[in-house]
Amino acid sequence: MADVAVVGGGILGATAALHLAWAGADVVLLERQPALGTQTTAAGAGFVGYWAGELEAQLAEYGMRFYADIEERSGGDLGVRRVGLLFPALSEPGVEMLRQEYERELHFAPDVVMLDEVETLRAAPILAPGSVHGALFQPDAYQVDIGRVMRALYDELRAAGVDVRTGTAVAGAVVEGDRVSGVRTSAGTVAAGAMVNAAGAAARALGARDGVDVGAIPLLESRFTTEPIAAVTPELPMMLFFERDLLYLREQDGGLLVGAIERTIEDRSRVDVADPPSTGDLPDHAVWEHERLARELAGVIPALADVPVRGHASGLPTWTPDGRHIVGPAPGVGGYVVLAGCNECCVTHGPGLSRIVAELVTTGATDADISPYRVDRFAGLAGDDVQAAAEQQYLLRHPPAEGVAATPFGIELP
Numbered sequence: 229m230a231d232v233a234v235v236g237g238g239i240l241g242a243t244a245a246l247h248l249a250w251a252g253a254d255v256v257l258l259e260r261q262p263a264l265g266t267q268t269t270a271a272g273a274g275f276v277g278y279w280a281g282e283l284e285a286q287l288a289e290y291g292m293r294f295y296a297d298i299e300e301r302s303g304g305d306l307g308v309r310r311v312g313l314l315f316p317a318l319s320e321p322g323v324e325m326l327r328q329e330y331e332r333e334l335h336f337a338p339d340v341v342m343l344d345e346v347e348t349l350r351a352a353p354i355l356a357p358g359s360v361h362g363a364l365f366q367p368d369a370y371q372v373d374i375g376r377v378m379r380a381l382y383d384e385l386r387a388a389g390v391d392v393r394t395g396t397a398v399a400g401a402v403v404e405g406d407r408v409s410g411v412r413t414s415a416g417t418v419a420a421g422a423m424v425n426a427a428g429a430a431a432r433a434l435g436a437r438d439g440v441d442v443g444a445i446p447l448l449e450s451r452f453t454t455e456p457i458a459a460v461t462p463e464l465p466m467m468l469f470f471e472r473d474l475l476y477l478r479e480q481d482g483g484l485l486v487g488a489i490e491r492t493i494e495d496r497s498r499v500d501v502a503d504p505p506s507t508g509d510l511p512d513h514a515v516w517e518h519e520r521l522a523r524e525l526a527g528v529i530p531a532l533a534d535v536p537v538r539g540h541a542s543g544l545p546t547w548t549p550d551g552r553h554i555v556g557p558a559p560g561v562g563g564y565v566v567l568a569g570c571n572e573c574c575v576t577h578g579p580g581l582s583r584i585v586a587e588l589v590t591t592g593a594t595d596a597d598i599s600p601y602r603v604d605r606f607a608g609l610a611g612d613d614v615q616a617a618a619e620q621q622y623l624l625r626h627p628p629a630e631g632v633a634a635t636p637f638g639i640e641l642p
């Protein structure tokens with residue numbers, strides 16, 4: 229009998245299993261796909277930066293250290309680079325918006341700086357002179373190659389004694405009395421004293437089978453990569469243009485990896501929450517819209533005018549009605565722990581959240597304040613309201629069309 233069964237082998241489940249094994253637990257990791265990290269994690273753009281508030285800043289710092297350490301332990305190149313994250317402003321109101329964001333971030337990210345136009349161009353020589361007015365810069369931010377990281381994680385899980393079972397789908401928990409005593413899988417029952425639901429886009433559907441309400445709504449998100457570009461070097465900082473639908477880009481294999489955030493959500497970006505598709509079956513319309521957006525940015529980054537697209541990927545990050553993660557014990561089912569609601573930032577926050585979950589499972593408590601992530605906080609909301617509020621959180625990341633927002637990321641913080 230395992231101490232704990234972790235369901236889902238994306239970045240959340242894999243790092244949870246590793247932290248649990250480090251804490252001395254006997255762990256079985258169950259993933260229905262033939263390999264780890266093939267779903268939303270594989271589509272991740274690999275930006276590891278400061279996205280939200282103070283609690284999340286601690287998670288981000290933990291993530292930065294985690295990736296730097298795993299690369300060092302692996303002895304190989306996992307594409308983990310501290311290149312920093314640049315938010316170029318394309319207008320004077322944009323500079324003002326970033327200045328407000330800078331004041332906010334100073335409380336938890338003391339190294340963050342504002343750059344003037346000349347400093348911005350020096351930091352990112354692929355920007356056209358005269359196209360930017362300044363920038364906010366997070367020098368600590370890392371980029372990671374999440375595919376390589378997942379392969380290294382697989383080796384570490386095996387070395388730490390985790391029983392990794394791919395090709396094994398979990399149907400739900402086995403509950404005796406009011407406690408988890410195992411999980412039902414496509415290959416029979418696995419006895420376990422606890423279960424971690426880290427099923428990503430399927431976390432809500434999986435929870436529903438055991439009466440656990442997980443307020444995490446999957447929505448389509450896509451990005452693409454380009455062929456190599458001469459001016460793109462490995463030192464290029466990651467960039468995010470909040471005045472251009474949060475178009476983001478970073479170096480990838482000598483070219484750029486580019487994505488953006490939708491301005492509206494239509495049916496084609498929604499999926500059946502009760503049975504979300506695998507990422508290989510997702511539509512690719514968002515990819516081509518992002519490509520159009522990128523071509524329109526050629527006045528700022530001339531290389532974007534005609535560089536050929538090399539490949540693309542889509543995933544289903546999950547959104548919550550208040551933009552915060554869902555982490556902690558499920559009410560009413562002893563030993564059932566939820567690790568979900570990524571809000572599209574769990575390459576960054578995943579390792580830190582996983583440390584917390586391992587502590588919860590192995591000691592029954594954690595030193596982190598996870599009350600904002602409580603599992604039952606959306607209990608009063610009907611399913612349609614959860615969907616509508618989660619979509620609103622997705623859209624909130626856009627700054628208002630005019631004027632100045634308190635944060636370009638739209639996350640309303642206490």
Ligand SMILES: Cc1cc2nc3c(=O)[nH]c(=O)nc-3n(C[C@H](O)[C@H](O)[C@H](O)COP(=O)(O)OP(=O)(O)OC[C@H]3O[C@@H](n4cnc5c(N)ncnc54)[C@H](O)[C@@H]3O)c2cc1C
Pocket residue numbers: 235236237238239240241258259260261264265266267268269270271272273274275276396397398399426427428429430431434449450451487541542543544545568570571572573574575576577
């Ligand atoms: C285009 C894009 C760009 C992104 N960029 C960034 C970024 O730059 N920085 C950042 O921090 N985040 C980013 N993200 C978000 C990040 O990728 C996600 O937050 C993260 O990958 C979520 O990990 P996960 O483990 O929850 O999900 P997944 O990777 O989807 O893992 C869940 C796993 O559970 C498995 N599963 C589901 N149901 C079952 C079952 N019943 N039994 C067994 N297994 C099951 C699935 O097969 C899957 O492998 C991006 C996402 C996208 C799509």
